[in-house]
Amino acid sequence: MRHVEHSVSSSPKRLSKIGLGTWQFGSREWGYGSEYADQGAAQVVRRALELGITVFDTAEAYGFGRSERILGAALAAGTFQEVYLTTKIMPVLPVAAVVEQRAVASASRLGVRHLDLYQVHQPNPLVRDRWTMPGMRALRTVGLVGDVGVSNYSLQRW
DSSP: OEEOOOOOOSOOSOOOSEEEEOTTTTOGGGOOHHHIIIIIHHHHHHHHHHTTOOEEEOOTTGGGGHHHHHHHHHHTTTOTTTSEEEEEEOOSSOOHHHHHHHHHHHHHHHTOSOEEEEEESSOOSSSOHHHHHHHHHHHHHTTSEEEEEESSOOTTTO
């Protein structure tokens, strides 16, 4: 779980101080197996909701998209309106058109029409953010993405 210390969000949703990170959902390196992906992950999500968790974090890189599919299935029971859903693009080639395409793919895997927060997972050392952020702006303009962010950036890169 991740602690959210401060958040500036355009979302009217309540953000819990603790969020559930789902890196282990569908990732083979954790060794949980298919039973965990099929049943355990959904139980974890249900329990998190019972405890008041509203922030759920995933990424296209987690389990090569399986984490997004598993989290989407676990939340499919009408809870999308209650949760603040965040995912991240792996910045292999984070130019605007790719950013837009990857966000659509993530939303599809999650089974949603809106991502509350879409982040660049880590900086690309060869592609500057000025090539990435126009794609983020376009996603906000069409309403697919609410908030935009970055993850694993150094202060210098900021």
